[in-house]
Amino acid sequence: MSVTIETPNRPRSRKQANWEKYGWLFMRVSGPLLVVLVFTHLVVNLVLGDGIKAIDFAFVAGKWADPFWQVWDLAMLWLALIHGTNGMRTIVNDYTEKVKVRKALTTTLWAVCALLILLGTLVIFTFDPCPAGASADLLASFCPAA
Amino acid sequence: MADQAVPTIDSFTVTLFVRRFDPETDQEPKWVDYDVEMFGTDRVLDALHKIKWEQDGSLTFRRSCAHGVCGSDAMRINGRNRLACKTLIKDLDISQPIYVEPIKGLPVEKDLIVDMNPFYQAYKDINPFLVANDKPEKERLQSPEDRARYDDTTKCILCAACTTSCPVFWTDGQYFGPAAIVNAHRFIFDSRDEEAQVRLDILNDKEGVWRCRTTFNCTEACPRGIEVTKAIAEVKQAILRGRV
Numbered sequence A: 001m002s003v004t005i006e007t008p009n010r011p012r013s014r015k016q017a018n019w020e021k022y023g024w025l026f027m028r029v030s031g032p033l034l035v036v037l038v039f040t041h042l043v044v045n046l047v048l049g050d051g052i053k054a055i056d057f058a059f060v061a062g063k064w065a066d067p068f069w070q071v072w073d074l075a076m077l078w079l080a081l082i083h084g085t086n087g088m089r090t091i092v093n094d095y096t097e098k099v100k101v102r103k104a105l106t107t108t109l110w111a112v113c114a115l116l117i118l119l120g121t122l123v124i125f126t127f128d129p130c131p132a133g134a135s136a137d138l139l140a141s142f143c144p145a146a
Numbered sequence B: 001m002a003d004q005a006v007p008t009i010d011s012f013t014v015t016l017f018v019r020r021f022d023p024e025t026d027q028e029p030k031w032v033d034y035d036v037e038m039f040g041t042d043r044v045l046d047a048l049h050k051i052k053w054e055q056d057g058s059l060t061f062r063r064s065c066a067h068g069v070c071g072s073d074a075m076r077i078n079g080r081n082r083l084a085c086k087t088l089i090k091d092l093d094i095s096q097p098i099y100v101e102p103i104k105g106l107p108v109e110k111d112l113i114v115d116m117n118p119f120y121q122a123y124k125d126i127n128p129f130l131v132a133n134d135k136p137e138k139e140r141l142q143s144p145e146d147r148a149r150y151d152d153t154t155k156c157i158l159c160a161a162c163t164t165s166c167p168v169f170w171t172d173g174q175y176f177g178p179a180a181i182v183n184a185h186r187f188i189f190d191s192r193d194e195e196a197q198v199r200l201d202i203l204n205d206k207e208g209v210w211r212c213r214t215t216f217n218c219t220e221a222c223p224r225g226i227e228v229t230k231a232i233a234e235v236k237q238a239i240l241r242g243r244v
Helices: A020-046 A057-064 A067-095 A099-126 B044-055 B117-125 B144-149 B167-172 B178-188 B196-203 B217-221 B228-241
Strands: B011-020 B030-039 B074-077 B080-083 B098-101 B108-110
Touching (some): A020 A067, A020 B228, A067 A099, B030 B044, B080 B217, B117 B178, B178 B228, B196 B228, B217 B228
Parallel strands (some): B011 B098
Antiparallel strands (some): B011 B030, B074 B098
16 A cells, blocks of 8 residues: 655745746857857958958958858857847846846846847848949949949 | 973964954944964864953854864855864964954854855755655665765755855845755755656746856865765756756
8 A cells, every 4th residue: 555645845936937947058059159150250251361351341242142151140140149148137137136127137138139130130131232332442243333 | 201391282373353243233244353372283163262262252153063064163264165163274374364254145143143044945945855655664775876876965064155155146145056956956866756856846946056157166165075066067957858
């Protein structure tokens, strides 16, 4: 015969659903990814080929004409901003004691993050490599005006 | 025999700065210095005893066993959390004064005594007892390998040195703290316990294991040498995998 011994405690009351586990996981995954993304970005832009001297409007236009670099920069933008904002949120949680201040600061953080992601994404996908009326020596070689 | 000189034992004088606070007269804690004569075998606790017994009886601190087992006399000595009864004076830099303060992050009640209730509450919240639902008719056997999984975390004496060295705990005191997680680890990884998942759910709280920033202050502070940060990381992994 087996008996069931009643659990001698009540469940913890302050427990509520939260995203902390996923936040933690995101930081662990996005961190190493960002190291690869950012350092490759730096090497490609600043070291390879003509190095830093190659960077001008045409260089950027050339890179963003390639879907590979569009996705690369998009990933870098999203991951860096969310990673950074979540890190800032952690600091806010550490240093604020009043619930209202904490709420206000984290809301501001995520609003700024969302705005920057929106603007950045917009630039990457709506970027015009051959703007009309630009002087020919600034344009990329594939532009009709160049 | 009578002519033979009795060998003298070298003694030295050390200055102790003790952070003192009397709630009946003081608004703020203040440093008070004491000179005490000590021997090479004396510990910080002996210095505090000497002050209390010979210089100022109002000095207040906790101690019970005085041999590193009961965990009563954790305090901040020269900026590090240690047990006063396990810290030899000669191991500190005695050319400088020794600074003794109450552990941080818990409300100071008097001198070196802090209110431990928030600390114990976090401990209680993780259900620090074995839960096994079958009738206890015979011994619950466990292999040495299963025992070894949580051996390290059985060493905790609840002195609070780890929790009160944690910068995340200092901020608002809401974090469960290393000691509670260590004691949860002790049951989560115990093969005889049946409520690992309940404890993992409790520690998946907003103020649970995810607030750990792996600064290793707790591991460094533990007077029992428990690898606290490692234990916290194991609990994180168990929550992520959903099993122990």
